[in-house]
Amino acid sequence: MAITMKETLYTIPISEVFEPKDGCPLCRLHDLLEERALDAIMGAAMMEPDIRIQTNSQGFCSGHYGRMLKRKNRLSLALMLESHLDELIKALPDEKALKGGKADIRTAKSMAQGCYVCAKVDASMEQMTANLFTIWGREQAFRTLYAEQPFLCLPHYLQLVERAQKRLGKKELAEFLTVSTALTKSYLEKTKADVSSFCKMFDYRSAGVDIDRTEAKTSVERAIGYLTSVRPE
Numbered sequence: 001m002a003i004t005m006k007e008t009l010y011t012i013p014i015s016e017v018f019e020p021k022d023g024c025p026l027c028r029l030h031d032l033l034e035e036r037a038l039d040a041i042m043g044a045a046m047m048e049p050d051i052r053i054q055t056n057s058q059g060f061c062s063g064h065y066g067r068m069l070k071r072k073n074r075l076s077l078a079l080m081l082e083s084h085l086d087e088l089i090k091a092l093p094d095e096k097a098l099k100g101g102k103a104d105i106r107t108a109k110s111m112a113q114g115c116y117v118c119a120k121v122d123a124s125m126e127q128m129t130a131n132l133f134t135i136w137g138r139e140q141a142f143r144t145l146y147a148e149q150p151f152l153c154l155p156h157y158l159q160l161v162e163r164a165q166k167r168l169g170k171k172e173l174a175e176f177l178t179v180s181t182a183l184t185k186s187y188l189e190k191t192k193a194d195v196s197s198f199c200k201m202f203d204y205r206s207a208g209v210d211i212d213r214t215e216a217k218t219s220v221e222r223a224i225g226y227l228t229s230v231r232p233e
């Protein structure tokens with residue numbers, strides 16, 4: 001039986017994502033969902049008519065085109081591009097309208113701004129965080145596992161806090177907000193201290209001062225990863 005896009009994307013157990021305790025768990029979840037979406041769209045899903053309708057109208061963002069180009073199946077990408085480009089040709093204003101001094105570019109603009117993979121991953125993330133709140137309310141073991149995470153990056157912390165306030169009851173919410181803020185804040189303070197150490201390495205006044213150089217050297221990448229949820233390459 002063919003696995004549909006929806007099934008492939010939604011079946012990651014939340015606890016599985018939190019168990020490795022390596023970096024921001026939601027960054028890991030995002031990466032997993034993104035890989036699965038890319039695998040699916042470069043494979044059989046690309047030929048499914050309802051999915052093709054979506055890729056035709058949304059296209060992909062530059063980051064995801066880049067990731068698709070690096071994969072082996074260039075024909076899949078070309079087939080999707082062929083029908084996407086076709087639809088874009090139709091979306092451009094016609095000659096009659098142009099002669100009348102009008103150019104309705106609304107459809108073309110929304111096509112240019114869309115990305116099928118981003119939309120799929122965002123929808124799955126939303127679904128998965130809804131599951132996360134359900135498990136949070138139900139299982140003490142998960143609350144412990146959550147509190148043991150190394151950190152939450154800033155974009156995911158903000159996302160979780162925003163969604164939690166809509167989804168969790170008052171009593172559960174207080175604990176969730178406290179634990180989540182502690183996770184993001186302690187990492188933020190440590191990263192700030194490491195960035196300061198890096199800067200001090202170049203300051204003649206700190207000659208002879210004991211600086212943890214290993215931590216300092218990776219601090220700039222870590223700070224950017226924390227702020228943007230994307231680790232620079």
Ligand SMILES: [Zn+2]
Pocket residue numbers: 024025026027028152153154155156157229
């Ligand atoms: Zn993250």
Ligand SMILES: [Zn+2]
Pocket residue numbers: 060061062063064115116117118119
């Ligand atoms: Zn994208």
